[in-house]
Amino acid sequence: MVDVETYINDLKETITHRDPNQSEFQEAVFTVLDSLKPVLKKHPEYVKANILASLVEPERVIQFRVPWQDDEGNFHVNRGFRVQFNSAIGPYKGGLRLHPSVNLSIVKFLGFEQILKNSLTGLPIGGGKGGSDFDPKGKSDSEIMRFCQSFMTELQKFIGPDLDVPAGDIGVGGREIGFLYGQYKRLNGFQGGILTGKGLEYGGSLARTEATGFGLIYYLNALIKDQGDTLKGKTVKISGAGNVAIYALKKAQENGANVVTVSDSNGYVYDPNGIDLATVKQIKEVERGRIKEYADRVSTAKYFEGSVWDLDIDYDIALPCATQNEIDETQAKLMVKDGVKYVAEGANMPSNSAAIAVYKDSKIVYGPAKAANAGGVAVSALEMSQNSERLSWTFEDVDNRLKDIMENIYQKSADADKEYDLGKDFQAGANIAGFEKVAKAMLAQGLV
Ligand SMILES: NC(=O)C1=CN([C@@H]2O[C@H](COP(=O)(O)OP(=O)(O)OC[C@H]3O[C@@H](n4cnc5c(N)ncnc54)[C@H](OP(=O)(O)O)[C@@H]3O)[C@@H](O)[C@H]2O)C=CC1
Numbered sequence: 288m289v290d291v292e293t294y295i296n297d298l299k300e301t302i303t304h305r306d307p308n309q310s311e312f313q314e315a316v317f318t319v320l321d322s323l324k325p326v327l328k329k330h331p332e333y334v335k336a337n338i339l340a341s342l343v344e345p346e347r348v349i350q351f352r353v354p355w356q357d358d359e360g361n362f363h364v365n366r367g368f369r370v371q372f373n374s375a376i377g378p379y380k381g382g383l384r385l386h387p388s389v390n391l392s393i394v395k396f397l398g399f400e401q402i403l404k405n406s407l408t409g410l411p412i413g414g415g416k417g418g419s420d421f422d423p424k425g426k427s428d429s430e431i432m433r434f435c436q437s438f439m440t441e442l443q444k445f446i447g448p449d450l451d452v453p454a455g456d457i458g459v460g461g462r463e464i465g466f467l468y469g470q471y472k473r474l475n476g477f478q479g480g481i482l483t484g485k486g487l488e489y490g491g492s493l494a495r496t497e498a499t500g501f502g503l504i505y506y507l508n509a510l511i512k513d514q515g516d517t518l519k520g521k522t523v524k525i526s527g528a529g530n531v532a533i534y535a536l537k538k539a540q541e542n543g544a545n546v547v548t549v550s551d552s553n554g555y556v557y558d559p560n561g562i563d564l565a566t567v568k569q570i571k572e573v574e575r576g577r578i579k580e581y582a583d584r585v586s587t588a589k590y591f592e593g594s595v596w597d598l599d600i601d602y603d604i605a606l607p608c609a610t611q612n613e614i615d616e617t618q619a620k621l622m623v624k625d626g627v628k629y630v631a632e633g634a635n636m637p638s639n640s641a642a643i644a645v646y647k648d649s650k651i652v653y654g655p656a657k658a659a660n661a662g663g664v665a666v667s668a669l670e671m672s673q674n675s676e677r678l679s680w681t682f683e684d685v686d687n688r689l690k691d692i693m694e695n696i697y698q699k700s701a702d703a704d705k706e707y708d709l710g711k712d713f714q715a716g717a718n719i720a721g722f723e724k725v726a727k728a729m730l731a732q733g734l735v
């Protein structure tokens with residue numbers, strides 16, 4: 288049998304050869320492959336069954352065109368995707384992203400990450416992701432509705448409550464889920480469990496809106512506590528000002544942290560007195576405005592164009608909650624200089640590989656995305672459970688379950704770190720813990 292190093296190198300070569308331009312997908316997969324080496328050495332049966340070759344290849348990739356008409360009567364055509372990556376432990380589950388940067392590489396990286404993330408939740412959900420290169424910014428509600436209806440007209444052929452259950456991601460919140468759900472129902476009749484992140488009036492779960500941000504802080508609390516430390520009194524930088532950032536901000540403040548930044552793709556606000564949650568919610572959730580407007584309303588805040596990770600201030604905790612590859616090596620080195628002790632990722636793959644290497648070299652304790660931001664999809668799975676039993680659980684019930692799930696995720700990653708003697712590498716720990724369940728299921732199910 289081939290040795291593990293050769294097996295992994297051959298696999299990387301195949302991936303590079305097959306999809307040479309999918310840099311985000313390669314980045315996500317190669318990181319996981321490298322961290323799985325100790326497991327493969329211990330379990331040669333995974334190599335023998337060539338499980339990893341199946342793991343890195345989506346079960347199905349669906350690409351389609353999405354024609355829609357703007358308010359002036361002009362016709363547009365965008366590209367839609369759904370990657371049904373792995374159903375070994377449950378129906379495909381993962382969000383839909385609407386952003387001009389969306390392409391197959393991005394949807395595949397997100398779908399791949401979702402496999403191990405969903406496994407870590409302990410709930411029976413497989414991995415998938417989708418989206419479109421449509422830009423929702425500046426569009427009217429009617430334009431958003433027409434786009435969502437067109438997108439779902441095609442997507443509905445491929446999804447189902449026990450087959451594939453999409454949800455939100457960047458650019459897809461309650462408004463978009465409502466339009467997508469309405470179109471699905473119009474074409475197929477009532478199927479409550481077809482999407483998650485639904486409105487509370489039509490089958491949504493309490494605490495789904497808050498889940499990713501709250502879950503991030505529950506995970507962070509577990510990680511910090513294990514280092515004998517506390518979130519109380521810490522200075523925190525958050526990037527982004529969307530769904531994940533807003534509820535991470537809220538929960539971090541409730542835990543006594545001083546969050547001094549939020550951002551969007553144009554720039555960031557710095558408020559040493561602490562960001563005012565109500566103002567951010569008003570600008571972003573109600574007015575759909577730009578974060579620059581925050582500094583016009585709060586006199587202690589300053590607005591700067593560019594990346595929040597270039598702001599040179601002393602702080603303790605970095606919570607990237609915007610997008611992939613928002614932190615590079617130079618910015619990670621600035622974190623070290625600024626005294627950062629913990630990084631926990633609300634966004635998917637926000638730190639590039641070189642940045643992660645800096646965290647590890649400088650002993651920054653690093654909570655990777657697939658563990659730290661799993662709260663959103665976990666509560667989505669709880670929404671599916673509630674839909675199946677036609678019941679609605681209380682906010683407190685869902686929130687308590689979320690907290691338990693996030694603490695368990697940290698514990699599983701920490702246990703794998705110990706078992707494989709990884710030296711506080713919670714990224715490798717999360718990859719290993721997520722992988723083992725999926726690999727066992729794939730092995731049990733034969734060559735599928
Ligand atoms: N929503 C969820 O439940 C989950 C989300 N995630 C991940 O969290 C991250 C944020 O998602 P979410 O909050 O839902 O999305 P939103 O659309 O609600 O917010 C995204 C935020 O990130 C900013 N942003 C987006 N792209 C860029 C960019 N290229 N550069 C700088 N800032 C950018 C946006 O600014 P602007 O308005 O200017 O574009 C906005 O402030 C994503 O990585 C997503 O995959 C992970 C798990 C679950």
Ligand SMILES: O=C(O)CCC(=O)C(=O)O
Nearest residue numbers: 381382454456663664667
């Ligand atoms: O709730 C879901 O199904 C999607 C969550 C998601 O897209 C993510 O975890 O990145």
